[in-house]
Amino acid sequence: MNYSIKDISKMLSEKDIRPSHQRIKILEYLLENKQHPTVDMIYNELHEEIPTLSKTTVYNTLSLFNEAKLVRILSIDDNEARYDIDIENHGHFICKKCGDIHDFEINLDSLVKDNLDEFEINEKHIYFNGICPKCKTDIRQSNN
Amino acid sequence: MNYSIKDISKMLSEKDIRPSHQRIKILEYLLENKQHPTVDMIYNELHEEIPTLSKTTVYNTLSLFNEAKLVRILSIDDNEARYDIDIENHGHFICKKCGDIHDFEINLDSLVKDNLDEFEINEKHIYFNGICPKCKTDIRQSNN
């Protein structure tokens, strides 16, 4: 919750990314909003305090962060990319009803049965979808 | 390799899908081309024997097949959906160099560590990416 500008700048510098105002604010947003936001969510929120902010900058910055392995791009949503500041391998569940994304812990050790030694694996994505507990209850209550 | 029109019609009828000419041809294509084709691949190939075929029909049909659980839509490619006739749970690896998708066997039993009992899970997608063995060799040979 409490990330100083100094801390965030350091995180960027360690990845050889110059800590501009926009980059600091975008990274700060990601650190404080771990609900896997979309570009629009980030843009709309930050646009209030940085009126000159361009959506292109948000795209460029997130792309830069992705290359530096500061964020992961999730393709779990059918029509928008989601961004996750948590780089550790974990699974994602998206609710087809409300769109919320839930993290869950995974154990990749025994997942793959085939031998993939010859493959250079860079990213592992685990996506589940269905209906979340909250929406299951809502459906029962509204009877549809 | 050898699916008769009768067999394919039956597959559709069993899912309450009327076996139109276009639907039969699209399903036949999927059964005989298991390289996880894109809409464009399917359209371009079938357009030759069905000159009036519309790309909208390909989209509509694949969407219908997906709802009937005849195919799965893969979101592993950054800018195009891929379609997989194999409904069994298995993993997919996409090569960032050549775009080829490889299947691999998985064992989902011990994957999830968290308790997801409250969630209604409909689909499980396992996506890896990186460089495939063939492209690793090519890179070494071309030295870049």
Added chain:
DNA sequence: TTATATAAATATAATCATTACAAATATGGA
């Protein structure tokens, strides 16, 4: 400090996969 080269941000336009829509065509049952 000032000039200058470079990096970053911005606004706008272009791209392109997918979807919406309305019209045309095909099909199965009375």
Added chain:
DNA sequence: TCCATATTTGTAATGATTATATTTATATAA
């Protein structure tokens, strides 16, 4: 055959993302 309905088709619209050119900010050297 006729008709209601399902399917297909062509075209246009949508909307996320990317390309491009211009403007602005920043770091460094003189």
